[in-house]
Amino acid sequence: MYKIRLAEVSYDFKNLRNLLAKASPARSGDVLAGIAAENNLQRVAAQWVLADMPLTRFLEEPVIPYEEDDVSRLIADQHNASAFQPVAHMTVGEFRDWLLTPAASSETLQSIAWGLTPEMVAAVSKLMRIQDLILVAKKCHVVTRFRNTIGLHNHLSTRLQPNHPTDDPAGIAAVIVDGLLYGSGDAVIGINPASDSLSSTVTLIKMLHDIIERYQIPTQSCVLSHVTTTLQAIEQGAPVDLVFQSIAGTEKANANFGITLDLLAEAHQAALSLNRGTVGNHCMYFETGQGSALSANAHHGVDQQTCETRAYVVARQFDPLLVNTVVGFIGPEYLYDGKQIIRAGLEDHFCGKLMGLPMGCDVCYTNHAEADQDDMDMLLTQFAAAGGTFIMGVPGADDVMLNYQSTSFHDALYLRQLFNRPPAPEFLHWLQQHEIFDKNNHLQACAELPELFARPLTPLLN
Amino acid sequence: MKNKQLIADAREIISPLKSFTGARIALGHRGSSMPLNANLEFQLAHAQARDAVNIPLDFAQLAQQLHSEEIVRLQSAVEHHAEYLQRPDKGRLLSLSSLSTLRDASNGNPDIALIIADGLSSKAICSHAPAVVNQLLPAIHAKAFTVAPLCLVKYGRVAIGDPIGECLNAKMSIVLIGERPGLSSPDSMGIYFTYQPKSGKTDAERNCISNIHQKGLDYSSALDKLMFLINEAQKLKLSGVQLKDQTESAVKSQQQCHQNFLLD
Incomplete structure (x- = not known):
């Protein structure tokens, strides 16, 4: 079943897990795990075999046994046979x-x-060029709602990410004002706290809530603490909009994050019960990224792109408002250079969208990776061409707390100008009302501060 | 670039807010794109951070600055810098010779194994590790904890504290490590705390105190947090996500705290 003779060499890939790993486009993480193709010919041979694999095979042969892994069990439980029916007769290539x-x-x-398993989706992505990933993802429309409407066709949202190395309230507020003045923040205003402590988490949650209320901003807030901390905050009565958690594609990798599926279900219920959304109640925010399972030594010999796609099964179980692949954050051990980061970002977006998720991408890199701003422009542009749901907004693309480079407020404006992509309509209305964006959805040049910020800021500016 | 235009732009006049954050705010815009000055500043910082990753740590000099009587020099299973960047698995293991060095240095069952690893920023360790360790050791001794010989590890990752703590039979491990250099903080140090360190511990079983640098968390706040973790872990017999940092946030204690002007 897994055999082929190609260019006078015979291959036997033995099983689906190995076949997927060998067929995966080259990346350092799979080399690190010792599961990557040994040479180009072997990779192509695996892709030829994969092309002839019936999609039904993925239902018969889980890459990680059902008994060993709760994500495998979730995949089986989630699978909707009637949704699968229209494509059930196809091979991966077809x-x-x-x-x-x-x-x-x-x-x-x-x-x-919901008829597609993550392995089917990962498998087909391995046979697709970047233009295929873009073209198909662009056809997938996923709309989610909390206090605004995210993911409408030809829209682009942004997470305003006002991180500060000591969670200083004024330092965070300064970045929020800066970002709002460039129209950033409709996906979420989301802080990665420097301290995961309960008291500082609650302080930040309240602060974001107060700002959103005071300035009547049609958006939602999130403090990206561990889910157990956020649960405690909810118990204390903190005004939590979105519950955040990093997730991965195996039970063991999730354990490494200190979570279980039950814990996520509990958190989802707790957030739902607050019922704080106005136009909808999608209240979870998940982050993922290729390499997390390997980093936790929890990959079971499954390649990192397939592991990543398995995380999307976890995500969609809890009806998220936003899912963000933090593609270049993990470092060159997993995605070595710009080329690998670009492909991974587009694969993740495609796979997530095909599985019905509101996929954003943290277009990003670290200073020990072989990548630079030009690489990020490539991914940024292609991500938007593919209909990406949201990107990050970080002042000057430099996150002074997490020590990596993400996308700037200006980067989003570049995409809006190039592709004519406005933010969520409710948020756009607010931006136009305060003369931050003009009638054509472009940044409005203004010599003076919008009235709503003039009062609090004027004393500080003299 | 010295192109000083006189611009009345709301997005630049907020530049006094820079006193609250090192983030690159109030950049202004040309069209809707970033002004060239901001791009050039970014490229300068990126070049510096890229270079910072490649500067080796001077362990001999570091050892001289540490007020510790017993110091052990170790190396992970990594043999050179390029390998360090691509093989995190090797950076979490000790080399065979270092393992035997450590066995020889082992002294009973100490409460605490204290480890300094170069990580991704030698500059972070040079700048902050001596001061932090020299304040930490008296604090630990004052609480009557016993400490293993201080371990300095070349090419170490965070989890190198696990095999070291295990070999020393230590109850807790503390790893000071150079964090990945950021554009605005090429010298940021992190501290990782693990109760009952041993190979195979997961990251969820550690506590992290990060962003220790001049514009980030100051030394005394970091030490307060660390001493809290040590004391709590003693009581709860664990570390990680179940051990919540209950210290007042650094903002409230040592650091200068600024009111949120948006809510005044």
Whole structure:
């Protein structure tokens, strides 16, 4: 079943897990795990075998046994056989070809999302070039709502990320004002706290809540503490909009994050019960990234891109408002350079969207990776071309707390100008009302501060 | 670039807010893009941070600055810098010779194994580790904890504290390590705390005190947090996500605290 003879060499890939790993486009993390293709020919041979693999095979042969891993169990439990029906007769290769045809319309793709397992989706992505990943992802529409509407066709949202190395309230407020003046923050105003302590988490949650209330900003807040800390905050009555958690694609990798599926379910219920959304109640915010399972030594011999896609099964179980692949954050051990980061970002977006998730991407890199601003511009532009849901907004692209480079407020404006992508309509209305954006959805040049910020800021500016 | 235009732009006139944060705010805009000055400043910082990753730590000089009688020099299983960047697995293990060095230095069952690793920023360790360790040791001794010989590790990752703590049979490990250099903080140090360190511990079983640098967390706040973790871990017999940092946030204690002007 897993054998092929190609260019006068015979290969036997033995099982699906190994086949997927060998067929995966090159990346340092799979080399580190000792599961990558040994040479180009072997990779292509694996892709040829994969192309002929029936999609049903993925239901018969879990890459991590059902008994050993609760994510495998979730995959099986989630699988919707009737949603799968329209593509059930296809091989992975046929599925790729079909995805590119008009028959795979936005509505059809939406209807099959819960019939696809993450391994099917990861497998087809391995046979797709970047232009395929972009074209198909662009057809997937995923709309979510809390205090505004995210993911509408040809829209682009941003997370305003006002991090500060000591969580200083004024330092955070300064970045929020700066970001709002460039129209950032409709996906969420989300702080990575320097301290995970309960008291400082609660302080930050209250502060964001008060700002959103005072200035009537149609958006939601999040403090990206550990889910157990956020649960305690909810118990204390803190006004939590979104519950955040980093998630991964195996039970053991999730354990390394200090979470279980039950814990996430408990957190989801707690957030739902607060009922703080106004136009919807999608109240979870998840972050993922290739390499997390390997980093926790919890990958079971499964390649990092397949592990990542398995995390999306965890995400969609809890109806998230936002899912963010923090693609270049993990470092060169897993994604070595700009080329690997770019492909991984687009794969994650494609796989997430095909599975029905509101996928954003933290287009980012660290200073020990072989990457620079030009690489990020490539990913940023392609991500938007693919219909990416949201990106980060960090002042000058430099996160002074997490010590990595993400995307700037200006980067989002570049995409808005290039592709004509406005933010969520409720938020856009607010921006226009305060003369931050003009009628054409562009940044409005202004010599003076918008009235709403003039009063609090004027004393500080003299 | 010295292109000083006189611009009345709301997005630049907020520049006094820079006194509250090192973030790159109030950059202004040309069209909707970033002004060239801001781009050039960014490229300068990126070049410096890239270079910082490659500067080796001077362990001999570091050892001289530490007020510790017993110091052991160790190396992970990594052999050179390029390998360090690509093989985190090796950076979490001790080399065979270092393992035997450590066995020889082992002194009973200490409460605490104290470890300094170069990590991704030698500058962070040079700048902050001596001061932190020299304040930490008296604080630990004052609480009557016993400490293993101070371990200095070349090419170490965070989890190097696990095999070291295990070999020393220590109850707790404290790893000071150079964090990945950021554009605005090429010298940021982190401290990782693990109760009952041993190989195979997960990151969820550690506590992290990060961003120790001039514009980040100050030494005394970091030490307060660390002493809290040590004391609590003694009581709860664990570390990690179940051990919550209950110290008042640094903002409230030692650091200068600024009111949130948006809510005045």
